[in-house]
């Protein structure tokens with residue numbers, strides 16, 4: 001088995017430690033930025049839903065500002081975002097390069113995307129259900145945590161899966177600022193050194209991650225929706 | 227006695243883009259404790275908007291909302307939430323939370339309250355028993371029929387022991403038999419718990435079944451109101467009559483009656499009339515009285531008598547025949563006897 005792989009993908013085997021490290025970097029970037037972008041995006045998404053016209057805490061100025069910010073950051077291509085927010089990144093994590101330096105742009109790039117997804121998921125909760133909860137005296141906290149998030153849970157898992165997958169996609173660009181990861185491995189090792197088997201193997205690993213995330217997500221959705 | 231609900235000069239105006247909708251216009255309504263107050267009207271009449279004002283799901287543009295003596299508009303957010311707990315509401319589409327079990331749906335309104343977990347549990351069990359759904363406690367809404375879902379919604383609405391229950395088309399999505407069982411449930415809650423009920427519907431049958439008072443809405447206004455008996459036996463507005471007729475099937479019968487040959491060509495001295503009367507007026511036999519006192523013969527073409535609140539309400543379509551003077555006297559007398567007389571057809575002018 002091992003010899004078979006060694007025959008088909010000689011460079012993968014000879015660069016094995018680099019492959020392991022890159023995989024670790026991708027997982028690290030995805031998880032850390034995913035957690036932060038998830039929290040920020042969730043809060044933003046909820047804020048958008050409750051402040052929008054007809055929301056439970058409708059507030060036009062707040063909504064307008066949040067809406068504009070989300071749109072703005074969603075329109076900036078990630079590769080440009082990496083450069084543009086450099087100073088901010090340095091302020092937050094002390095560096096603009098390496099795996100850590102790429103976390104901030106990943107979060108900034110991903111959170112608005114997730115916020116929109118969360119907003120759409122929560123808007124799918126029937127207004128009648130919100131109204132029924134209001135009619136029995138539920139306050140804003142109760143409406144957010146016991147109604148919106150609870151009723152929207154299956155959809156939230158779905159959009160989280162989409163977001164994590166797109167985040168894995170973003171991490172592949174980390175190489176530009178020396179952030180490593182599988183994207184970097186595929187391009188700067190596999191592609192530029194003509195070690196095609198490494199490119200292929202990196203792609204395979206990314207695909208496995210994507211399918212894994214999708215599979216786990218689908219399983220959770222099935223488990224929690226009624 | 228202080229009214230349970232006292233709406234004074236309520237206006238609700240919506241501004242949509244460049245359109246202004248006066249959904250509710252100058253509506254005043256008093257609902258007494260223990261009433262089952264029906265509000266009927268066609269789609270868009272403003273019924274939902276009006277009742278949503280009662281628990282401030284809709285803020286009125288102007289007017290006062292006084293529920294159980296509290297002016298709802300001056301309440302602080304927290305007080306308003308407390309006031310809302312005393313006003314249960316049920317909806318056409320049930321609005322249950324799909325991701326919660328039946329028991330959890332019913333428990334939802336209790337979560338912010340003072341009850342301990344154990345007490346909440348017992349309360350939910352009691353409520354489910356009340357709506358006869360104890361065996362569904364651990365099911366999810368998607369596993370229930372429409373009628374069962376509405377029962378859950380009723381249990382939820384009753385969780386905080388409200389004094390008022392608002393039903394916004396709660397039976398509109400249900401079949402007639404299920405509708406009846408839900409209406410009977412509301413009626414028994416009214417009788418056993420003294421619950422005041424506001425029942426919105428566009429089905430007059432539902433009103434007839436349980437309401438003691440009715441208001442008819444059109445274009446944001448209440449155009450007619452009164453006790454069920456009054457309205458049914460002496461409707462004044464055309465719309466009210468339309469609603470009544472949809473429930474007595476008289477309007478289905480009328481075209482057939484009018485198509486009959488002898489009705490198409492009424493003889494001189496004949497007149498086709500519709501009579502509506504209420505039990506108290508009919509101790510004296512109506513039809514035979516006409517003949518005895520006025521020598522006016524009555525040929526009954528259509529009749530519908532139903533019992534509303536233990537009182538018979540009759541609707542008859544009859545051809546009256548007699549001399550012109552006698553006919554006039556007879557009609558006059560019917561009117562003074564509180565029978566509503568509507569002339570449907572008179573013979574065409576003799577053309578000779």
Ligand SMILES: Nc1ncnc2c1ncn2[C@@H]1O[C@H](COP(=O)(O)OP(=O)(O)OP(=O)(O)O)[C@@H](O)[C@H]1O
Nearest residue numbers: 240242247249267268269270271272273274275276
């Ligand atoms: N939130 C809103 N914004 C704008 N217009 C509204 C709003 N709610 C209701 N309307 C309008 O107000 C009018 C009355 O609506 P409402 O829902 O009260 O009628 P209804 O009598 O309950 O009708 P239905 O029998 O169809 O439920 C309608 O013309 C409707 O379009």
Ligand SMILES: [Mg+2]
Nearest residue numbers: 273274275395
């Ligand atoms: Mg309505």
